[in-house]
Amino acid sequence: MATSYSILAQAAPSATTNTDLYTVPAATEIVGSTLYICNRGATATTFRVALRPAGGSITDAMYVAYDVPVAANDTTTITTGLTLAATDKITVYAGNANLSFNLSGAKITA
Secondary structure: OEEEEEEEEEEOOOEOOOEEEEEOOOOEEEEEEEEEEEEOOOOOEEEEEEEEHHHOOOOHHHEEEEEEEEOOOOEEEEEEEEEEOOOOEEEEEEOOOOEEEEEEEEEEEO
């Protein structure tokens, strides 16, 4: 198995829309070490993050962050070992159009 460390995903999603930040490819697993949420705007907003096994429809149990505030012109980080298997998805939601999401971590391939 080969492991590579990198930026796994980046997105600046539309406001109030669930957006898939990352879908784990076939024959791959990931360990997401840090998710950065940057508010590029002059007003505070909120975000959500859901982990979707096998890309299933979002349920309440899938949220790891829900309506978490981010101050104006500030960055929040979630540092954890998000472990995902092939076809799992990370879905994000931005309270306004000024948020950027960046996921870094390790990709493990067969």
